[in-house]
Amino acid sequence: MDMSLKLASSYFDMLKSLSDEAKLHLIKMLTDSILKKEAKNRTGNGKLEDLFGVWADDPETDHMEENIRKERTSNRTRKIVSFDECNGD
Numbered sequence: 393m394d395m396s397l398k399l400a401s402s403y404f405d406m407l408k409s410l411s412d413e414a415k416l417h418l419i420k421m422l423t424d425s426i427l428k429k430e431a432k433n434r435t436g437n438g439k440l441e442d443l444f445g446v447w448a449d450d451p452e453t454d455h456m457e458e459n460i461r462k463e464r465t466s467n468r469t470r471k472i473v474s475f476d477e478c479n480g481d
């Protein structure tokens with residue numbers, strides 16, 4: 393017998409004296425934990441599948457990249473002034 397099944401049997405021996413209401417509550421909590429785990433697994437796989445093919449080349453993207461490169465102004469608009477040109481500020 394698997395160790396987890398032995399553990400479940402020993403828990404059952406401890407819990408069988410609980411009231412029916414307490415047993416139903418325990419069943420509900422266990423069921424909810426299983427359903428929550430299944431839902432998490434489904435959404436985890438779904439997210440990866442949703443991303444499939446998202447990063448496809450697109451002519452419009454190439455045009456955007458070209459415009460970005462053309463419009464860059466980094467290090468071109470800055471005027472570097474030497475210390476000799478400063479007014480002592």
